[in-house]
Amino acid sequence: QMTQSPSSLSASVGDRVTITCRASQGINSWLAWYQHKPGKAPMSLIYAAFNLQSGVPSRFSGTGFGTDFTLTITGLQPEDSATYYCQQYHTFPLSFGGGTKVEI
């Protein structure tokens, strides 16, 4: 089970934003982060806890190992308004966090 916090946040352009994700048991680095905007397909941001997907801006970064993970957006941009999800892919059934809605 994946627990994300906060469930929502409001920040300003240029801010540094951190989202946390906690796994109920150790998952090594088998964690991904996704960005999801209404009416659009999710977008993959980070895999294996800290690896940036191709084409993702460098203001996105991920850290963590085991049970505690973070997604950080450094220098928030208007287009970053979205809901962010973590997902563990260590053990079946795979599971997503509850999501964090980021408002600018």
Added chain:
Amino acid sequence: EVQLVQSGGGLVRPGGSLRLSCAASEFSLTDHYIDWARQAPGKGLEWVGRSRNKDNSYSTEYAATLIGRFTMSRDESKNSVFLQMNGLRTDDTAVYYCARLLFGEYVDVWGEGTTVIVSP
């Protein structure tokens, strides 16, 4: 352009069936694992299941609550993956997404989603 093109969503009565399609463009699905996920109205993402690649005999995994009702299959000639959904319930109403995995590990490409509405 590498993409997944989805189709097959629609309105269905409770107890009915629907088959969703996920077709690959500019790559071969035989080489890749495919995951399905869904998002019910006002809810977060929920993992539905996984179809492994040909080297792994297209074996599958499912969310526990869907075993026995949902089945994944493939058609190599159509370069497509299918999600057969039977015994549909109102709480299956959602946008369904397919997604490609790289190296059998992590998602890199998502389909655009297809909407399933289960309503009397």
